[in-house]
Each structure stands twice: as structure tokens, then as C-alpha cells.
Amino acid sequence: MIIQFKQPLNQAVVQSLLQQLKEEHHHGMLVANHLVIFDADELTLNERQKSVISEVIHTQPRYVLGSRVFHPEDTIVKTPHNKIGGHNFTVMAGPCSVENEAMIQDLAVQVKAAGATVLRGGAFKPRTSPYDFQGLGETGLSYLRKAADATGLDVITEVMSPEQIPMMLPYTDIFQIGARNMQNFALLKAVGQTNKPVALKRGLAATVDEMLNAAEYIASQGNLQIILIERGIRSFDDKYSRNVLDVGAIPILQKLSHYPVLVDPSHAAGHADLVPIYGQAGVAAGAQGMIVEVHQNPSQAWSDAAQQLTPGTFKQMVVTTAKIHDLLVADQAAKN
Amino acid sequence: MIIQFKQPLNQAVVQSLLQQLKEEHHHGMLVANHLVIFDADELTLNERQKSVISEVIHTQPRYVLGSRVFHPEDTIVKTPHNKIGGHNFTVMAGPCSVENEAMIQDLAVQVKAAGATVLRGGAFKPRTSPYDFQGLGETGLSYLRKAADATGLDVITEVMSPEQIPMMLPYTDIFQIGARNMQNFALLKAVGQTNKPVALKRGLAATVDEMLNAAEYIASQGNLQIILIERGIRSFDDKYSRNVLDVGAIPILQKLSHYPVLVDPSHAAGHADLVPIYGQAGVAAGAQGMIVEVHQNPSQAWSDAAQQLTPGTFKQMVVTTAKIHDLLVADQAAKN
Amino acid sequence: MIIQFKQPLNQAVVQSLLQQLKEEHHHGMLVANHLVIFDADELTLNERQKSVISEVIHTQPRYVLGSRVFHPEDTIVKTPHNKIGGHNFTVMAGPCSVENEAMIQDLAVQVKAAGATVLRGGAFKPRTSPYDFQGLGETGLSYLRKAADATGLDVITEVMSPEQIPMMLPYTDIFQIGARNMQNFALLKAVGQTNKPVALKRGLAATVDEMLNAAEYIASQGNLQIILIERGIRSFDDKYSRNVLDVGAIPILQKLSHYPVLVDPSHAAGHADLVPIYGQAGVAAGAQGMIVEVHQNPSQAWSDAAQQLTPGTFKQMVVTTAKIHDLLVADQAAKN
Amino acid sequence: MIIQFKQPLNQAVVQSLLQQLKEEHHHGMLVANHLVIFDADELTLNERQKSVISEVIHTQPRYVLGSRVFHPEDTIVKTPHNKIGGHNFTVMAGPCSVENEAMIQDLAVQVKAAGATVLRGGAFKPRTSPYDFQGLGETGLSYLRKAADATGLDVITEVMSPEQIPMMLPYTDIFQIGARNMQNFALLKAVGQTNKPVALKRGLAATVDEMLNAAEYIASQGNLQIILIERGIRSFDDKYSRNVLDVGAIPILQKLSHYPVLVDPSHAAGHADLVPIYGQAGVAAGAQGMIVEVHQNPSQAWSDAAQQLTPGTFKQMVVTTAKIHDLLVADQAAKN
Known part of the structure; x- marks a missing residue:
């Protein structure tokens, strides 16, 4: 009610x-x-x-704060350098992991030149095995912040547990919740108590309703600056593509909720040659932006080596996807 | 070898x-x-x-006839009025079921005006229940043929068993194999022995390799005029979308094989409001055309009432998807 | 109604x-x-x-002939040597493919000694690739029939298209419909017009309702001698097990319909060491029998080499599963 | 190495x-x-x-501590009143949520009488919606502890974030990690630093390898007292069963690792009438115990109303499953 x-x-x-x-x-x-x-x-x-x-x-008390019933207009998430949502097209890019200061500084310059306005990079990495590289931690965050400040970009980075939040506040502009933590409710409540935007990735087998309920955990604490990210779901055939990009979830989430919806083609595809195509498909399905893994030398990356783009490929991808976005906005305007 | x-x-x-x-x-x-x-x-x-x-x-004897190893260039499937594949963009449209002569004649005119060059329509319907409407049979085929001839369109229609083939030959230009029959090997061999193009729909839980092996059953009989159709796969969340459109399969099939790949947004979405968006996503992923269900009065349709588009919505969809297709072809040309 | x-x-x-x-x-x-x-x-x-x-x-016209509403008691399917369903425990066994006359004769003796009363064996094989061994055809059927007659077993073998049926009638006691053909409606209708029992395997991604509607295609032609077989469904992890055995489908099918339900642990597991365990689980879930692939020398089999049991392992499996079946029947009797 | x-x-x-x-x-x-x-x-x-x-x-550094390579014998997890693993059969039971002191005291008596030796009950509940009942918190834990102490049972209860651990230590004998938190790595490391046994539930779409890597996060902190729980996976058909119980995962986990594997038939089935059958199937697949939701009055339960058993049904289920377990141990002994 x-x-x-x-x-x-x-x-x-x-x-x-x-x-x-x-x-x-x-x-x-x-x-x-x-x-x-x-x-x-x-x-x-x-x-x-x-x-x-x-x-x-009179409505069902389910993800009410996130619903169009409660808030019919598109939410515009505001960060120092961006307005995310509505007809804006937001490009986030950067390496899977921050590996050292020089690489992230250099990449920040390159992804900005290619059209990105948010710098992504992992300092705390959720890795399947405890013996894989787990990220540089706070040191990585400081490199990320400096690189973003030097280039006029915002920072997005993943938070993995509530106790990291106070330490991370000065370093990041957007908290990212990874797919594995989509239903880590303690974490969702904790970021909901900050006043920073939160980018929530869909879990590997999460339904649309579960994702919107997870977002509601954040919103119920008073923070409605939420970005939803479709990043592929797990399916029965991972021989050529790591996950299946569920493009349909994009318009469905946009219809049910007012939050901006972005596409993550990198984790969906898992193979660099497919990433631009998945980005095109996601944007053609209405995504209001994308988050893309970019690395100077993908084959040498400390994590996600197979799926990161070179800056050159990324630049071409931004050109094509931005054209698709503009075309859809224009066609939509013509219809109304 | x-x-x-x-x-x-x-x-x-x-x-x-x-x-x-x-x-x-x-x-x-x-x-x-x-x-x-x-x-x-x-x-x-x-x-x-x-x-x-x-x-x-020297190569593994797996879907060799369909592979780029055997045939590096795109196959162009030729029908009386169409060249399907390569940089061509082919639009197939029509009702789920042919219901009577007047409706299909009228629809043929309307979908042609909207940009379609192939008329689809079911005369033999594979329905989940034996008590659902099973199609008008040969009578339906004759209506379809007449409507197509009157408007200069090709006909595509589904064949469900080998014994129907000789009867169907005069009526259709393309044999469609439905998702449920993707591994009906007797049927695949039988259409492989005709000289008509075959449009093969992906099974609901078929892997890319299984689909290409199914196509190979057709090819192994000497018929390489094959069109592959991605029509959505079964997944864990069908609350808002009937299936998940696997846009990634489109570039993967195109990379592994030389056959044209089309998208069927109607069966993937299952809801009319999502169909144009799924079409956009599929075309942005590189689909060389699409097959869309269109009906004068969708809510009164004898089958698939929820997912058929009105001619008006379909027309807008063709405009937008054709622009996306042209944009990608131009960007691709600029890269090479 | x-x-x-x-x-x-x-x-x-x-x-x-x-x-x-x-x-x-x-x-x-x-x-x-x-x-x-x-x-x-x-x-x-x-x-x-x-x-x-x-x-x-007054009931919905959905798989009504197969439902408990229409027919509350368990159906007992009758073959020359078996009564399948109810409290009976039926064991079907034999090789994936009939390879020659000697092997099937020898196997018939061995599986009968181990407790089987139905001999299985493929003469027409639905193989993913057209270049794989497709079975011995009618010659294989004749070997199967002779071996069964010599040992007093019934024959079950797969039919792949309607036109095979008249030829197959003298050779088989039960028509098997494979998973890939679960919704090959022309085939279902054709076996529905015979008076032989039909064993219908669940499709790889078929829902319970779709399976019962498929059975209804058979029943609607007048043949209610139907056996349902759970053989595993496709899921996201096939590293150690080819499919996921959906044990829950067994009691669900038995609750909704009156047909006997058997388990096929061989195709579900795909690895011989798991087959007996999957059989135990299926029988503990209430399966009224099982169908198991057995081969004298599994590693040399012409198809399904990884999943066939030796006669010795099969014999132990029959002992354990029969005990579980008896235990459940006794406990059920004690409850009522 | x-x-x-x-x-x-x-x-x-x-x-x-x-x-x-x-x-x-x-x-x-x-x-x-x-x-x-x-x-x-x-x-x-x-x-x-x-x-x-x-x-x-010389081995791959993947879940090595959990592997049979490192530790060939079955691990026996020890709690005050139980030895879990090996040939032992451990029954854990209790309500989904602790609702008040009287109900949990009464249930403790009843489940013990039925054969349970561990008392389960949620005090912190991971609910899909933030507006659903979230559990009684520490008060609930104190009721649970008292009820267990009064009856000589161990306590198992779910922990949802690292900061809860010190508070929970006096109340619980086993930390349960829920399916949604299977890859909450901060939480896994934190329970790995305690000396209490940890029961790790499989994520809804987690592969066997991912589950064993998640267990390795716990083990890598020095705590190898780990219990694995198969509780069903998400699939394409949830009309009659909430999840698909992946019985195959039980022998696979037991083959790859030395930890005890239990089955949770309640969450897999989601419907009380299926729960005993899923329990039978899981035990027949080799599960070394089970964890079952039991409630005095299921239809009035504050959570999971549909799937909880009455004490009477639970008692019958323990009788049947224990017989199956004994039968398998005896058959196994006879083989060796």
C-alpha cells in the first residue's frame, strides 16, 4: 500500500x-x-x-520502491561526472583487476579517449578458487582513484563485504555488487545505508523478480541510486560463450522498474571477439550504457585474460554502440 | 578429410x-x-x-559440409524472389496459423507493404496438446501459395513428417523445420533429398554443435541451401519472457558455419511488446534477417495470440531493424 | 468433459x-x-x-486420457512376458546398439540371468552426427527378436519414423520413442494407432506437462499402453554427469497420471560408475522399473561406450535396486 | 603440489x-x-x-585440501553429540524459522523421538524480499540452544555475515552457509577461521567444482570440518517441484572429496508430499544424512509453509530412509 x-x-x-x-x-x-x-x-x-x-x-508489497507504480519516471543516477539513466548512454571501462599504478593510469587515459566516463577496476576480486589472485586491496583502490581523478572519470569498483565499506568510501563513486553477492543481503543492506550509487549485477541464475527484490534490499535502507546490470545467465551450452546474455531482461527490468539498466558484455561473452557483438545486442535491446573490460595486453592479464578488449577494439565498439543507441532514441522520439 | x-x-x-x-x-x-x-x-x-x-x-568429420573450413564464404540461399545471407537482410512475416483465405491474402499485402519478402504461415501446427487446433492442412497451404503469388512473395511453412513432403512441394519455397523436430533425423534426411531451401530452427535446449550437426543431416543428403534460425532457448525464468533469446548463438553460428542465420523474435519473446526489441537485439548481433508473426487481430488468433504483432507495429519494427542492419554493414565495411 | x-x-x-x-x-x-x-x-x-x-x-481438456481424473488406478502395461506398472518391478537391459548376432544372443542370456525380463537394443540409432554409426537396421531387429525368443524375453527397441512401424511390428514388443522425438507428433500419432505398448522417453528439456501432453498424442489415437521414462534433463554442469536425473519427476508423473514410470539411469549418468547409483535413486523415488545399457565389453561398444555396464555390475545393481523396491512396497503397505 | x-x-x-x-x-x-x-x-x-x-x-592446485588426493579417507565431522560422515547416518530436523520458545522446545522433543540428533532452525533468514519475516535474531538463537540442550541435540543454524559469528558461537554447534551465500567469500573465510563445523549448501546454479572451491575457501583458513549439502538446483520446470534434486551430485562430491554429503529434500521439493520421496532418493544415492524442515503446524508456519513436514510424517520418513541407508551399507560391505 x-x-x-x-x-x-x-x-x-x-x-x-x-x-x-x-x-x-x-x-x-x-x-x-x-x-x-x-x-x-x-x-x-x-x-x-x-x-x-x-x-x-493498493499494490502488492513487493519491490515497491523500485517499481514504476511507485516512481513512474526513469531514475537518473548522479555521480560527480555522470548522469546515468533516461536517454543518457554511459560507458564504463577498465581492467578486470588493477595490477599496478602505471597500467591503470594509462588505461584511464585510453578508455576516456575512447568515450568512457566511468573507470572500472577490481581491487577485491571474487575468484572461484581461494588460490587465485585476490586483488591488490586498498592499494589497488588508491591507484584507481588517482587515475580517475587525473582524467576526470568516476570510479566503479566491487565491494565484497560490509566491513570494507567505510574504508572504500573515499575511493569509489559507485559500489558494484557482483553476481555472486546479488543475494548477500547483509551486504545489500550495508550499501543501502550509504549515499553512494550502487550497481547491482544479476546473479547467474537469478530471476528478474529476485533481482528486483535484491535491489529493494538496498532501496529499503533509503538508497534509491541503483543501477541494474545484465551480465549473462548460466545455461546449458558454454562451449563457445561463457554465459547467455539475456537481452530480454533489459526491457523487462526497464518496464517493471525505474532504475537504469546497463549491459556487461564482457562477463556474458567470456571471449573477446564476441564482446562487441554482445554490447551491440544489449544496447539494441535498450541498455542505457555498458560496462566493458579493457586491458592494454589482454593475454597477459592477471584475471579474465580471454575476455578483455584492447583499447583499439573498445574504441570501435563505443562508436558502433553509440550509433545504435542514438538511432533508437531518435526512432522512439519519432513514435511519440 | x-x-x-x-x-x-x-x-x-x-x-x-x-x-x-x-x-x-x-x-x-x-x-x-x-x-x-x-x-x-x-x-x-x-x-x-x-x-x-x-x-x-585434414579435419574432424563433424558438420564438415556446414563448416567454414569446407566453405569459407557466406552461403547465399536462393529462392524465387530472394537472396538470403551475406549482406542481405531478409524479412519473413505472416500469421502463426493460416486461418482462412481472406486473412492470409490481406496479410500478404500488408506484410509486403511493410517490407517483408517471404510469407510465413502454418498449415500443419505442432501443438503441445493433441486437442489444440492442428492447422488447416493442405487447404491452408493452397491459401498461402495463392496469397504469396498474388503479391510476389516467397512462401515458408513448416513440414512435420517425411510423408508430407511430396504433397507440399508445389506450395512452399522454403521448408521450415520446427524447434521440436530439430533432431527428427528422418525428417532432416527427407528434406535434404529435396532441392528446396530448408530453414532449421534451433531446439529449445540444443547446443550450437547439435544444431550444426542437425544441419549436417540435411547437407549430407546433398542439400546445402540451409538457413539457421535462433528462436530462443528454455531457461529458468519464463515469467515475463517465454524463452531467452540467445543472441550470442548468432555470431557463433556465423563463425563456425557459412549458412545465413536469422532471428525469430516472436517465439523467443512470447509477448508482443517484447518482439520488436528482441528483433533489434538479434539484428544487432548480426542476424541476416528475421521471421516475425503478424496478425490482423492478434487477440483473436487461433494460436500464439499473445505474441503476434499488428501490421502497424511490424512496419515500425522493420524500419528500425533495417537501420541497425545497414549501420552494422557500413561499420563493418569501414573496418575492412 | x-x-x-x-x-x-x-x-x-x-x-x-x-x-x-x-x-x-x-x-x-x-x-x-x-x-x-x-x-x-x-x-x-x-x-x-x-x-x-x-x-x-468437468475437467480441462488437457492430457485427460492419461490423468488420474479419468483413470484413477495404475495402468498395467501387458507384454507377452511382463506386467509393467503397479507394484511390479520391471528390468529392461541390453546394449546401446545391436552390433552382431552373437553379441546380442549372449547378452540376452546374461541379462536374463541377472534379472531382466525385457531385452533392449538399438537397430535404428538417433545419433547427433550423420556420420556416426546409425545402427544395423532391420537386420539388427531380427537378431534382437531371435535372441529374445531364445531366452523368453520381450523386446523393446526405438522407432524413429512412422514409415518404419509396419516393418518393425513383427520384431518388437514395445516401441520406444527417444528423447529427441518426444514431440515428434506424427510419430506419436502413428504408434498410437498400433496396439503395441509404447515407452516414451522424456525430452532433454521437456516439462512434466509437455511429457504428459506428448503421451496424450499416443493415447488420443486409442493406445493407452504407455510407459513413461525419466532419463535425465539437460542442465548447466555436465562435467561429471551427462545429464541431471530428475528423480522428482517420477512421483510427480505418477501422481498426475496412471502410466508406469521407469528410470533410465544410463543416459542420465553417461558414466558407468554412476549408473547403479542413479538406478538406486530412481527406484527409491518410486520408479516401477528401469532400463539399463549393458554390454559384454563396454569400452569396445560402437556407441555409448562410457555408460554401458558389464553384466556383472548390472547383476549387482539389480539385486540392490530390487531390495529398495521391495522395501518401499512393504513400507507403503504398512502405512495403508 | x-x-x-x-x-x-x-x-x-x-x-x-x-x-x-x-x-x-x-x-x-x-x-x-x-x-x-x-x-x-x-x-x-x-x-x-x-x-x-x-x-x-604432483597435482593441480584446485580444492586440494578437500580432495581425495590429499585426504583419501572419509572425513568424520565431530560435534558434541554426533559423528557425521563415513557410514554414519545423521538426521537434522526442525522448523524453517524459530517462531517462539514453546514451539522449538516442543519440536526438539518430537524430532528427537523421531530419530533426529541435530536441531535445525533459522534465526536469521535470507528472504527474497526485504519485507518478509527476517527471523527472531539472537533471541531465536537462545531458544534454539535451550531446546537443544534440554533434549541432548546439537544445533545447526544459518550465519549470514561475518560480523554475526562471534555472537553466534555460544549458540550453535554447526554454522550453516545458505545457498545464496555459497560464494560469499568473505563469509566463507570467516567461518573458516572458527573451529566449528560448517555445513555448506550448494548454490542454485553452482557446479560441483564451484562448490568444492567454495569449501576450499573455508578449508584454506584451517577449518576442514565441512559438511556438503545438496539442496536442489534451479531448472526449467518449477510447476510441481521448486527445484530439481541433483542426486548425481552426491556420489560425485563423495568421489572427488572426503567431506560428508547430506541431502536437503525440503528445499529441493518445496512441497511436503514430495519431501520424503526426495529424501529416499538422496539417501539411495549415498547421502550420509539429511536435513529436513519439520513444523507442528506447517500451514501456519511463518516461512516455507508449503514444504515443512508434520512430526508424524517426518518419523515415517526417518524409518524408511534409515532402512535404505542400512541396506546400502550392507550391500557395499558384501561387495568388498
Whole structure:
């Protein structure tokens, strides 16, 4: 149940409603001029309360904060150098792992020249085996921050547990939640309590509803600056492609929710020659941007060697995908 | 093992080689100026034989006729009104089922006006339940043929068993093999013995290798006029999309084989509002055309009511996808 | 809608009802003392008709002939030497392919000694590649028949297309429909028009409902002597096991339908060391029998070399699975 | 590479080897009388070192601590009241969520009477939606501990983040890692640093290798008291069963690793009527125990209402599964 108040808010009535909820042991939350009540089928309202209400939406208490029912317009996620969502096309790029200071500085320059405005790079790496390279840690984060600042880029990097958050705050502009942690609810709540944007990757076998419920864990803590990333799902044939890019999830997520949806063609494909094509497909399906792994010398990379693009290939990919994005925006405008 | 002869063929040597194969109980086949030997690891050649050979390719006897090893250039499938494959963009459209003569005649006019050059329509329908509408049969085929002839379109329609083939020959220009029959080997061999093009749909859980081996059943009978269709695979979340469109399969099939690859966004999506987007994604992944279900009044359709487009929506879809196709061809040309 | 008549049937009324259906263009069928009407929501009955009716069941026209609604008791499929279903435990065994007369004769003796009462063996093999061994054809069937007759076993063998059926009738006691042909509807209808039992294998990605609808294609032609076989489904991890044995499908199929359900541990596992364990799991899930690939010398088999058991291992497997079956029947009896 | 030392250990040589590893920047670990070296292809050993070594095992540095290569015998996990693994059959049971003190006390008595020796119950619940009941927290843990102590049972309960561990230590005997957290590597490392047994559930789409690598994260911290739990995987048909119980994973995990493997039929089935059957199948596949959800009044449960068993049904299930387990142990003994 969502109660939309008339503006300006009548604070006295709103506070009395919140007090009433508390006394009746309901679970509710004030977001802008909406009161979202999660666990009450129907709250009985008196006449005074009704007089300050613009609309009452009767809806299932499922990912309500993320839904178009609650927030019909596209959310625009704001970072120091970017507006992500709506008709914007956002390109994030960088290496799988930050390996040393020189490589990330050089890459920052190259990916910016190719059109990227957000620098990605892993400092804490979720690796299948405990014996694989686990990232440079805070040192890697400092390299990433310096490289981004020197080039005027934002930083996105993965956070793996709640206790890392305070340390990471100065280094990153966007917290990335990896596919393996999509339902790590303690972590989702923790980033939900920061005021930094969060990019949530879809789990390998997560349904659309599960992904939106995971986003709701973040939103329920007050942080609605959320970006959704389709990065491929696990299927029965991984001989030529690591995962199956579920392009259909992009328009479906956009229809159900107001968050920007990006495509990650690198992890979906797992092979560099397929990455630009997966990017094209994702953007043609409506993705409002993409996040791409780029490395100066992919075959020597410390992780994900097979799927990283050279800066040159990446540049061509940005050109083609940006054209597709522009074409769709123009066709969409012509239709309306 | 593939033996490529110098041209013009020295018929005497070729015939002696075929005779030798037979005597040694090998399984081989002459295709154009190539002799493909399937079950012999290595054939010992004498000097006279060697003198008429241009090249010997040592390769695994797996979907060899369909592979780029055997045939590096794109195959162009030829029908009365179309060249399918290469840089051509082929649009096939029509209703799920032919319901009566008037509807198919009217639709033929409309889909042609929207840009289609092949008319699709089911006369024999593979339905999950035996109690669902099974199609109008030969009567439906005759309506389809007439409508196509009146508008200058080719016909594509599904064949479900070998015994239907002789009856269907006058009515269709392309035999479609449905997803459920992708490994109906008796049917594949039977259409392989005709000289009509065959459009092979990917099975719901078929790997890329299985699909190319299925195509090889057709090719091994001498018919290499094959079109491959990606139509979505079965996955774990069918709440909002009937299947997952595996866009990655498109470039993978094109890399491994020389056949044209089309996308079927209708069966992948299962919901009309997603169909144009799936088409865009498929074409952006390199599909050389698409096959789309269109109906004058989708909600009243006798089958697949949820996923058929109106002629108007279809027309817009053709405009956008054709632009994406042209953009990719131009970018590709610029790269080379 | 199912109309159950009082017995003995009042033929006059029944025939008049069938005539009425025909005139009103309904699709119906008389099975024993039931009239099953597939496409009529509700038939209006007059008083005379009502007087000969014992019960009217209002049900969705989906796999009605196969459902417990229509036929509450377990179906017992009868072959010359077996009663399959109910509390019976049926063991079918033999090689993947019949390779020659001596091997199948010898194997028939061995599998019978180990407890099998049905001899399996492929004469027409559905192979992924057209260049793999396709079976000995009718010659193989004749070897199989002779070996079975010499030992007092029934024969089960795969049929791949409708035109093979008349030729195969003298050789086999049970027609097997392979996983790839589970939705080859022309084939299902054709075996449905014979009076031989049909063993239907689950498709690699077929849902339970699709399998029961496939069985209904057979049943709708009048042949209800159907055996269902769970043989593993395709999943995301085939490194150690070829497929995932879906043990849950066994009790689900038994709950929804009255047909016997067997387990095929050989194709599910794909590796001989796992086959007995998969058989145990399937029988513990309630399977009323199993079909197992056995070969004198598995590593030299012409097909499925990795998954065939030696006669010795097979014998031990029969001992253990039969104990599990007996234990479950006894516990079930104790509960009731 | 694994170096197995002669016993008793020559501490001087061992310490010198560890020092050498450190100096050469290798990653190694001493476990009992084995030195496991993860990142060195081959370490060069001098004669003095060779003289104290019993065997050198050259193996891939993948889940080595969990592998049979490193530890051929079954691991027996020890808790105050149980020995889990080997030929033991361990039954864990209790409600999905601890709802109040009385219910868990009563259930503890009932499940013990039915044969359980470990009490399960959730106090921190990983729920798909943030608005669903999240568990009673520490209060729930205290109820669980008291109920177990009163009846002489061990406690197993789920931990969801590293910071909960110190608080939970007095309350639980086994830490359970849920399916969603199977690759929450920070959490795995944290429980690996305790000396409590850890029960690791398989992720919904985790491969066998990924599961064993996840276990290796725990083991690599020094804690090898690990229990693996197969709880069903996500597949394409969830109409009648929530997940597919992958019975094959049980013998595969047992072959590759030395840890005990249990089956969780409750989460696999998702429907109470299937739970005993899934338990039978899992035990027949070799599971060394099971973990089952039991509730006094399932339909009123605060979570997982559909899949919990009544104490009476659970009791029958224990009887049947224990018989199957005994039968297999006896047959196995007879074979050896």
C-alpha cells in the first residue's frame, strides 16, 4: 500500500500516521511524499488523514520502491561526472583487476579517449578458487582513484563485504555488487545505508523478480541510486560463450522498474571477439550504457585474460554502440 | 578429410577415387569440386590422384559440409524472389496459423507493404496438446501459395513428417523445420533429398554443435541451401519472457558455419511488446534477417495470440531493424 | 468433459451421443465406458442421456486420457512376458546398439540371468552426427527378436519414423520413442494407432506437462499402453554427469497420471560408475522399473561406450535396486 | 603440489621449507603432516629435504585440501553429540524459522523421538524480499540452544555475515552457509577461521567444482570440518517441484572429496508430499544424512509453509530412509 501525500507535506498528519504505524506494529517508510507500507494489507484512514492524501495505491508489497507504480519516471543516477539513466548512454571501462599504478593510469587515459566516463577496476576480486589472485586491496583502490581523478572519470569498483565499506568510501563513486553477492543481503543492506550509487549485477541464475527484490534490499535502507546490470545467465551450452546474455531482461527490468539498466558484455561473452557483438545486442535491446573490460595486453592479464578488449577494439565498439543507441532514441522520439 | 580438386574436374580420377572409397567401405561424397570423406582418418593417395588435387584439408568429420573450413564464404540461399545471407537482410512475416483465405491474402499485402519478402504461415501446427487446433492442412497451404503469388512473395511453412513432403512441394519455397523436430533425423534426411531451401530452427535446449550437426543431416543428403534460425532457448525464468533469446548463438553460428542465420523474435519473446526489441537485439548481433508473426487481430488468433504483432507495429519494427542492419554493414565495411 | 456411462453400456444412447457430437462438430472419443469430449466446454444432455450416465467429470481438456481424473488406478502395461506398472518391478537391459548376432544372443542370456525380463537394443540409432554409426537396421531387429525368443524375453527397441512401424511390428514388443522425438507428433500419432505398448522417453528439456501432453498424442489415437521414462534433463554442469536425473519427476508423473514410470539411469549418468547409483535413486523415488545399457565389453561398444555396464555390475545393481523396491512396497503397505 | 612428510615430523626441515616458501613468495600451508603448496608448479627439493619426505603428490592446485588426493579417507565431522560422515547416518530436523520458545522446545522433543540428533532452525533468514519475516535474531538463537540442550541435540543454524559469528558461537554447534551465500567469500573465510563445523549448501546454479572451491575457501583458513549439502538446483520446470534434486551430485562430491554429503529434500521439493520421496532418493544415492524442515503446524508456519513436514510424517520418513541407508551399507560391505 502506497499513500501519496499532497504537497507540501502536512507534517503533523504524516508524523501521526507514522506513529500509528509504529503502534500497530506495521512496517512503513516515508520516501519523498510517499508513505510506503509493506506489511499492512490495508490501513484504515480517518477523514483528517484522507484530506491530505493525493492518492492511495493498493499494490502488492513487493519491490515497491523500485517499481514504476511507485516512481513512474526513469531514475537518473548522479555521480560527480555522470548522469546515468533516461536517454543518457554511459560507458564504463577498465581492467578486470588493477595490477599496478602505471597500467591503470594509462588505461584511464585510453578508455576516456575512447568515450568512457566511468573507470572500472577490481581491487577485491571474487575468484572461484581461494588460490587465485585476490586483488591488490586498498592499494589497488588508491591507484584507481588517482587515475580517475587525473582524467576526470568516476570510479566503479566491487565491494565484497560490509566491513570494507567505510574504508572504500573515499575511493569509489559507485559500489558494484557482483553476481555472486546479488543475494548477500547483509551486504545489500550495508550499501543501502550509504549515499553512494550502487550497481547491482544479476546473479547467474537469478530471476528478474529476485533481482528486483535484491535491489529493494538496498532501496529499503533509503538508497534509491541503483543501477541494474545484465551480465549473462548460466545455461546449458558454454562451449563457445561463457554465459547467455539475456537481452530480454533489459526491457523487462526497464518496464517493471525505474532504475537504469546497463549491459556487461564482457562477463556474458567470456571471449573477446564476441564482446562487441554482445554490447551491440544489449544496447539494441535498450541498455542505457555498458560496462566493458579493457586491458592494454589482454593475454597477459592477471584475471579474465580471454575476455578483455584492447583499447583499439573498445574504441570501435563505443562508436558502433553509440550509433545504435542514438538511432533508437531518435526512432522512439519519432513514435511519440 | 576434404579433397579439393583442381578445376575443371578430371572426371576419370574423381570417379576412380569414388570407386576406391566404395571398395574400401568408406563413406564419402562429391560436393562441387570437393570430395568429403567422413569415416576415413586418412586416405592414401597415389601420384596420379595427387596430380589433380588442389588441396587436402585434414579435419574432424563433424558438420564438415556446414563448416567454414569446407566453405569459407557466406552461403547465399536462393529462392524465387530472394537472396538470403551475406549482406542481405531478409524479412519473413505472416500469421502463426493460416486461418482462412481472406486473412492470409490481406496479410500478404500488408506484410509486403511493410517490407517483408517471404510469407510465413502454418498449415500443419505442432501443438503441445493433441486437442489444440492442428492447422488447416493442405487447404491452408493452397491459401498461402495463392496469397504469396498474388503479391510476389516467397512462401515458408513448416513440414512435420517425411510423408508430407511430396504433397507440399508445389506450395512452399522454403521448408521450415520446427524447434521440436530439430533432431527428427528422418525428417532432416527427407528434406535434404529435396532441392528446396530448408530453414532449421534451433531446439529449445540444443547446443550450437547439435544444431550444426542437425544441419549436417540435411547437407549430407546433398542439400546445402540451409538457413539457421535462433528462436530462443528454455531457461529458468519464463515469467515475463517465454524463452531467452540467445543472441550470442548468432555470431557463433556465423563463425563456425557459412549458412545465413536469422532471428525469430516472436517465439523467443512470447509477448508482443517484447518482439520488436528482441528483433533489434538479434539484428544487432548480426542476424541476416528475421521471421516475425503478424496478425490482423492478434487477440483473436487461433494460436500464439499473445505474441503476434499488428501490421502497424511490424512496419515500425522493420524500419528500425533495417537501420541497425545497414549501420552494422557500413561499420563493418569501414573496418575492412 | 468426461461422461462415465453405467455398465453395461446402453449402446443406443452412446451411439446417439457420438452422432450428436459429430453433428455439432465436437471432438470426442469413446474409451471403455467413458466418453471423453475434448473441445466442448459443456455438452447439454437430455433426460434420456442422463439416465444412462453414472458420472459427469468437468475437467480441462488437457492430457485427460492419461490423468488420474479419468483413470484413477495404475495402468498395467501387458507384454507377452511382463506386467509393467503397479507394484511390479520391471528390468529392461541390453546394449546401446545391436552390433552382431552373437553379441546380442549372449547378452540376452546374461541379462536374463541377472534379472531382466525385457531385452533392449538399438537397430535404428538417433545419433547427433550423420556420420556416426546409425545402427544395423532391420537386420539388427531380427537378431534382437531371435535372441529374445531364445531366452523368453520381450523386446523393446526405438522407432524413429512412422514409415518404419509396419516393418518393425513383427520384431518388437514395445516401441520406444527417444528423447529427441518426444514431440515428434506424427510419430506419436502413428504408434498410437498400433496396439503395441509404447515407452516414451522424456525430452532433454521437456516439462512434466509437455511429457504428459506428448503421451496424450499416443493415447488420443486409442493406445493407452504407455510407459513413461525419466532419463535425465539437460542442465548447466555436465562435467561429471551427462545429464541431471530428475528423480522428482517420477512421483510427480505418477501422481498426475496412471502410466508406469521407469528410470533410465544410463543416459542420465553417461558414466558407468554412476549408473547403479542413479538406478538406486530412481527406484527409491518410486520408479516401477528401469532400463539399463549393458554390454559384454563396454569400452569396445560402437556407441555409448562410457555408460554401458558389464553384466556383472548390472547383476549387482539389480539385486540392490530390487531390495529398495521391495522395501518401499512393504513400507507403503504398512502405512495403508 | 603436496609434500607428505614422514612421521614424526622433522620440525627443523619443515620450518626451513616454510621459510623457503616465504622467501620465494610461494603460497603454502602445513596441514597435519602435509605441506600443500598452491602456487608453485614444482618446488626444487634438496637431499636433506627429500630424506624426511614420504611422498610428493604432483597435482593441480584446485580444492586440494578437500580432495581425495590429499585426504583419501572419509572425513568424520565431530560435534558434541554426533559423528557425521563415513557410514554414519545423521538426521537434522526442525522448523524453517524459530517462531517462539514453546514451539522449538516442543519440536526438539518430537524430532528427537523421531530419530533426529541435530536441531535445525533459522534465526536469521535470507528472504527474497526485504519485507518478509527476517527471523527472531539472537533471541531465536537462545531458544534454539535451550531446546537443544534440554533434549541432548546439537544445533545447526544459518550465519549470514561475518560480523554475526562471534555472537553466534555460544549458540550453535554447526554454522550453516545458505545457498545464496555459497560464494560469499568473505563469509566463507570467516567461518573458516572458527573451529566449528560448517555445513555448506550448494548454490542454485553452482557446479560441483564451484562448490568444492567454495569449501576450499573455508578449508584454506584451517577449518576442514565441512559438511556438503545438496539442496536442489534451479531448472526449467518449477510447476510441481521448486527445484530439481541433483542426486548425481552426491556420489560425485563423495568421489572427488572426503567431506560428508547430506541431502536437503525440503528445499529441493518445496512441497511436503514430495519431501520424503526426495529424501529416499538422496539417501539411495549415498547421502550420509539429511536435513529436513519439520513444523507442528506447517500451514501456519511463518516461512516455507508449503514444504515443512508434520512430526508424524517426518518419523515415517526417518524409518524408511534409515532402512535404505542400512541396506546400502550392507550391500557395499558384501561387495568388498
